[in-house]
Amino acid sequence: MSIKMAAEHARWPAKDDPIFTIAGKAKEAETLYGKENVINSTLGALMDDEGVLVAFESVYDVFKGLPNQEIAGYAAIPGMPDFLDAVVDVFFAEYKPEAYIRAIATPGGTGAVKHSIWNYTNVGDEILTSDWFWTPYQTIAEEGGRSIVTYPLFGGDGKFNLEGFKSRFKEIINKQKRLLTIINTPAHNPTGYSVSDEEWDSIIELLKSEAEDQEKRIIVLVDAAYIDFAGKGDERRAFFAKFSNLPPNIFIIAGFSASKGFTMYGLRNGAAIGISSEKEIVDEFFSACLHSGRANWSNGTRGAMTTVAKIMQNKVLYERYVEEKDYYKQVLRKRADAFVESANVIGLELVPYRDGFFISIPCKNPFEVSKLLIEKHIFVVPLAKGLRFAVCSVSEEKCKKAPQIIKEVMDQF
Numbered sequence: 001m002s003i004k005m006a007a008e009h010a011r012w013p014a015k016d017d018p019i020f021t022i023a024g025k026a027k028e029a030e031t032l033y034g035k036e037n038v039i040n041s042t043l044g045a046l047m048d049d050e051g052v053l054v055a056f057e058s059v060y061d062v063f064k065g066l067p068n069q070e071i072a073g074y075a076a077i078p079g080m081p082d083f084l085d086a087v088v089d090v091f092f093a094e095y096k097p098e099a100y101i102r103a104i105a106t107p108g109g110t111g112a113v114k115h116s117i118w119n120y121t122n123v124g125d126e127i128l129t130s131d132w133f134w135t136p137y138q139t140i141a142e143e144g145g146r147s148i149v150t151y152p153l154f155g156g157d158g159k160f161n162l163e164g165f166k167s168r169f170k171e172i173i174n175k176q177k178r179l180l181t182i183i184n185t186p187a188h189n190p191t192g193y194s195v196s197d198e199e200w201d202s203i204i205e206l207l208k209s210e211a212e213d214q215e216k217r218i219i220v221l222v223d224a225a226y227i228d229f230a231g232k233g234d235e236r237r238a239f240f241a242k243f244s245n246l247p248p249n250i251f252i253i254a255g256f257s258a259s260k261g262f263t264m265y266g267l268r269n270g271a272a273i274g275i276s277s278e279k280e281i282v283d284e285f286f287s288a289c290l291h292s293g294r295a296n297w298s299n300g301t302r303g304a305m306t307t308v309a310k311i312m313q314n315k316v317l318y319e320r321y322v323e324e325k326d327y328y329k330q331v332l333r334k335r336a337d338a339f340v341e342s343a344n345v346i347g348l349e350l351v352p353y354r355d356g357f358f359i360s361i362p363c364k365n366p367f368e369v370s371k372l373l374i375e376k377h378i379f380v381v382p383l384a385k386g387l388r389f390a391v392c393s394v395s396e397e398k399c400k401k402a403p404q405i406i407k408e409v410m411d412q413f
């Protein structure tokens with residue numbers, strides 16, 4: 001019998017990442033049967049119609065034009081100052097809340113999740129999010145001895161389930177007195193749902209009423225990893241202005257990711273942004289995150305930060321970047337429209353979609369359905385509550401075709 005060398009808390013079952021596993025199978029099928037005969041909707045990265053990763057020229061021309069030292073050098077531990085200023089500008093656009101705001105660099109939006117969970121919950125705490133959620137929340141929570149609990153994301157009317165959220169929220173905060181809730185919006189992964197401005201009003205009303213008990217500590221992580229591909233112009237950022245003048249025991253952390261918005265997936269660039277009506281609270285946030293950043297990843301990617309800063313500081317570079325991003329936003333919108341329209345015509349039920357990279361299909365036997373779909377050369381990700389179709393990585397033509405095949409397979413069960 002082999003002995004266990006890993007410390008007790010570090011013994012996790014050996015399992016492959018299910019998304020990367022199925023993506024690998026899709027690649028094999030593309031080699032065997034030809035790309036045109038395979039629908040690979042697995043990875044959450046924007047691909048062109050030939051399935052090649054989109055890397056914005058407006059970003060990589062700047063990156064590759066940097067002096068080698070600017071790419072090779074260490075970044076400042078909290079992030080390069082001009083990058084942090086740029087993040088606040090690009091993230092809030094004209095909807096910057098009236099509040100104290102401090103940003104700190106993280107390796108991607110994942111770092112903002114890690115900071116929030118580690119620094120704003122205690123060991124053994126429950127963290128609240130919706131039942132459709134990005135599984136790394138659980139991985140990060142479990143690693144630190146916390147757990148994820150959920151509420152059903154949708155009410156009967158297909159809108160945000162405020163009642164479900166409220167009852168779980170009250171239940172947990174009455175027990176813990178401190179609650180971190182993660183709201184992944186706009187363009188939620190995996191459903192593509194975006195919490196509306198009116199829904200935000202109701203959420204904030206609830207938070208404020210709970211905050212009347214001064215003992216309570218309410219922390220909301222707004223995971224906005226896909227915000228650059230949501231809505232028209234900056235309309236999906238309007239809710240940020242609602243985080244103005246909140247009671248001091250409500251603290252908002254926004255997760256910024258350069259992975260999708262600047263196509264910097266592998267460069268690991270992002271930020272956590274703290275928003276509070278009190279300066280001491282954002283300063284405390286900064287110190288806490290600075291410490292855990294040092295303890296986990298030391299610092300981020302200097303060249304990636306400098307690239308974002310340069311683009312934001314130069315009108316010509318910025319306009320070129322916006323033009324390129326808007327072009328792909330349109331491409332994505334057309335693909336999603338094609339998928340939703342086809343699904344509606346044939347009566348394939350979808351989870352309400354608003355924006356972004358993914359559309360989900362509720363399904364009772366997602367793993368069996370996904371297996372059968374693979375036989376038809378369609379690769380979708382099976383999740384606990386359904387199938388995730390990544391419109392970001394599939395051409396409009398294939399997005400139009402896929403719902404029919406998916407429905408045929410689901411009807412066999």
Ligand SMILES: Cc1ncc(COP(=O)(O)O)c(C=O)c1O
Pocket residue numbers: 044107108109110111134184189223225256257258259260265269270
């Ligand atoms: C819901 C959600 N949050 C955060 C992220 C963070 O990604 P990254 O660390 O690459 O910026 C992702 C990426 O897939 C995501 O899907």
